[in-house]
Amino acid sequence: MLLELDNLSVSYATRAGPIHAVEDVKLTIGEDEVVGLAGESGCGKTTLIKSLLRLLPKGARVTADRLAFKGQDLLAMKDADFRRRIMWNEISLVPQSAQASLNPVYRVGDQVIEAIQEHTETTTANARARVEELFDLVGLEPRLITAYPHEFSGGMRQRAMIAMALALDPALVVMDEPTTGLDVLVQERIIRKIRELRERSRNSILLITHDISVIAEMSDRIAIMYGGQIMEVAPAIALFEEPVHPYTLGLKNAFPSIKQIGKPLISIPGSPPNLLGGVTGCPFAARCPFAVEECRRERPALREIAPGHVAACHRSGEAVHMRNQASEKETWQFSKSVA
Amino acid sequence: MNVAVSFGRGLANQIGIIRQSGLGTVGALIVLFYAVVAILAPAIAPHDPWLTLKDADGAIATMRPPSAEFPLGTTFLARDVLSQMIWAARTTMFIGLISGLISIVIGANVGLFSGYYGGRIDEALMRFTDIVYGMPFLPFIIVLIALFGRSQSFVILAIVLIIWRTSARVVRAQTLALKQRQFVLAAKARGCSDLRIIYRHIMPNILPLLLLYTAFNIAWSIIAEAGAAFLGFGDPNHLSWGGMLYELWISGQIRTAWWWFAWPSIAIITLVSALVFISRAYEEIANPRLRQR
Numbered sequence: 001m002l003l004e005l006d007n008l009s010v011s012y013a014t015r016a017g018p019i020h021a022v023e024d025v026k027l028t029i030g031e032d033e034v035v036g037l038a039g040e041s042g043c044g045k046t047t048l049i050k051s052l053l054r055l056l057p058k059g060a061r062v063t064a065d066r067l068a069f070k071g072q073d074l075l076a077m078k079d080a081d082f083r084r085r086i087m088w089n090e091i092s093l094v095p096q097s098a099q100a101s102l103n104p105v106y107r108v109g110d111q112v113i114e115a116i117q118e119h120t121e122t123t124t125a126n127a128r129a130r131v132e133e134l135f136d137l138v139g140l141e142p143r144l145i146t147a148y149p150h151e152f153s154g155g156m157r158q159r160a161m162i163a164m165a166l167a168l169d170p171a172l173v174v175m176d177e178p179t180t181g182l183d184v185l186v187q188e189r190i191i192r193k194i195r196e197l198r199e200r201s202r203n204s205i206l207l208i209t210h211d212i213s214v215i216a217e218m219s220d221r222i223a224i225m226y227g228g229q230i231m232e233v234a235p236a237i238a239l240f241e242e243p244v245h246p247y248t249l250g251l252k253n254a255f256p257s258i259k260q261i262g263k264p265l266i267s268i269p270g271s272p273p274n275l276l277g278g279v280t281g282c283p284f285a286a287r288c289p290f291a292v293e294e295c296r297r298e299r300p301a302l303r304e305i306a307p308g309h310v311a312a313c314h315r316s317g318e319a320v321h322m323r324n325q326a327s328e329k330e331t332w333q334f335s336k337s338v339a
Numbered sequence: 340m341n342v343a344v345s346f347g348r349g350l351a352n353q354i355g356i357i358r359q360s361g362l363g364t365v366g367a368l369i370v371l372f373y374a375v376v377a378i379l380a381p382a383i384a385p386h387d388p389w390l391t392l393k394d395a396d397g398a399i400a401t402m403r404p405p406s407a408e409f410p411l412g413t414t415f416l417a418r419d420v421l422s423q424m425i426w427a428a429r430t431t432m433f434i435g436l437i438s439g440l441i442s443i444v445i446g447a448n449v450g451l452f453s454g455y456y457g458g459r460i461d462e463a464l465m466r467f468t469d470i471v472y473g474m475p476f477l478p479f480i481i482v483l484i485a486l487f488g489r490s491q492s493f494v495i496l497a498i499v500l501i502i503w504r505t506s507a508r509v510v511r512a513q514t515l516a517l518k519q520r521q522f523v524l525a526a527k528a529r530g531c532s533d534l535r536i537i538y539r540h541i542m543p544n545i546l547p548l549l550l551l552y553t554a555f556n557i558a559w560s561i562i563a564e565a566g567a568a569f570l571g572f573g574d575p576n577h578l579s580w581g582g583m584l585y586e587l588w589i590s591g592q593i594r595t596a597w598w599w600f601a602w603p604s605i606a607i608i609t610l611v612s613a614l615v616f617i618s619r620a621y622e623e624i625a626n627p628r629l630r631q632r
Contacts, residue, residue, distance in 0.1 A: 100520065
């Protein structure tokens with residue numbers, strides 16, 4: 001296993017009480033694997049990866065039963081060690097809104113060189129040669145090395161950030177919303193590029209997005225997150241063909257399908273829970289058409305449904321029934337009092 | 340990249356910025372003129388500025404208005420105003436430049452660290468800045484001079500200790516805005532240290548602002564020095580324009596010797612205005628909304 005997370009939680013102390021932004025996340029990423037992490041805005045995806053890379057603001061508290069990378073305990077590792085050995089050498093990040101992630105006053109190539117020299121003893125000439133390689137890899141012309149970020153289009157900046165993330169050939173590349181804010185054509189090109197890169201090198205990728213179609217296209221396994229918790233993890237095909245968790249069912253409904261042109265989309269009523277003070281029971285219970293008394297009382301644990309497929313739902317035994325019901329618009333038009 | 344080449348390119352850029360604005364060009368030429376005068380002072384001053392001069396007849400040349408012999412006139416003690424003006428340009432430019440540069444270095448660092456780290460560091464540095472804001476310049480320099488004597492270094496010290504405050508606050512505000520930008524997080528993610536982020540990633544982004552405040556600080560230092568010297572707190576061994584006005588004042592000739600009064604005043608006003616013109620040129624870079632459409 002490349003990365004193992006067991007019961008990882010992140011909480012912020014605020015004046016109104018603790019906010020549990022991420023709670024008891026259990027997730028593994030294997031070698032040469034693409035894991036997709038999906039969920040709506042504010043569900044804790046970015047907080048989760050920031051806790052991995054130690055980018056959380058002061059005041060955030062990270063706890064876990066286990067947080068290991070290649071078997072090494074990351075929780076016990078000192079910041080200096082982490083920065084020297086793990087950061088960028090082993091785990092790199094393509095940050096959210098990569099478009100704004102380049103410093104406007106430096107040439108793009110110099111910023112990639114900085115990333116290389118920050119972590120290795122490389123001469124500028126060698127680093128530059130590596131940048132040329134990387135630019136070629138992500139499909140940027142070598143003359144762009146000396147260009148400034150404002151001369152780049154959105155898609156080009158995204159590629160530059162991917163080149164930067166690949167600079168030291170890390171074992172795990174975390175991509176936070178790599179296609180958000182790009183038009184569909186550029187999105188497609190970026191996705192194709194990332195796939196190509198996968199064929200050449202064997203870096204694992206943790207792909208974070210709220211766009212389920214991007215995740216479907218790229219991931220080996222998919223984790224669905226809601227309210228700071230993992231709802232369901234399954235191999236990509238299983239998740240789309242035999243989803244178990246009502247939230248996954250709802251998410252699937254909310255995305256247009258080419259087979260159902262003209263049919264209105266079914267959206268999930270309500271909005272994500274307020275995480276202040278913590279939620280008792282299942283965080284999705286208030287919006288779930290299948291919620292029963294137990295759901296509000298007790299938090300469901302992740303249970304294995306099939307090999308490699310886990311879901312946190314008390315009613316996971318009735319998956320087939322729920323799947324049938326979930327495709328009906330009426331199912332989701334319940335009022336809160338009835339539910 | 341070759342350091343000399345990049346420095347040359349940087350300088351060319353700065354000149355380009357100033358030349359874009361008409362007033363900026365005028366300002367730069369005036370500053371350049373005074374700078375050349377200051378540097379060449381020993382070579383171009385016609386007389387020793389401290390020497391009591393006699394005219395052709397052997398009479399002591401006291402209080403002469405401008406004439407062919409003494410182009411800017413002479414003082415009560417028969418010293419040549421032109422030579423004094425030239426030597427005083429040296430002191431004034433030196434104090435202005437040194438105080439301006441030191442104060443921007445202090446102000447920029449206080450602002451950068453305060454804004455970047457936030458929390459207790461910010462609180463401590465900003466409350467200290469508030470205290471400095473509460474200190475009036477003239478009483479401060481009077482106390483300092485009374486304690487340590489009239490010397491050029493204490494004049495510079497007094498000026499620096501007061502004027503860094505404005506730049507610190509402005510730089511802090513800019514840093515607060517910049518540290519939220521995505522590229523700072525990206526730099527953090529690739530393992531850049533705090534110092535590297537502060538100096539390599541944030542500071543270059545506020546460079547136009549720093550240059551603007553450097554020009555401001557130099558201008559303000561010159562005014563402060565002139566004020567202090569006029570009140571008699573200047574270094575008696577280094578003649579400055581303010582110091583010339585002080586000597587005029589104590590000689591009691593201020594109502595008669597218009598020449599003794601006019602030249603230092605004009606020099607202070609033109610140099611300070613020239614610096615403000617230059618800072619205006621930078622302000623257009625720092626704040627593009629001022630640019631003419």
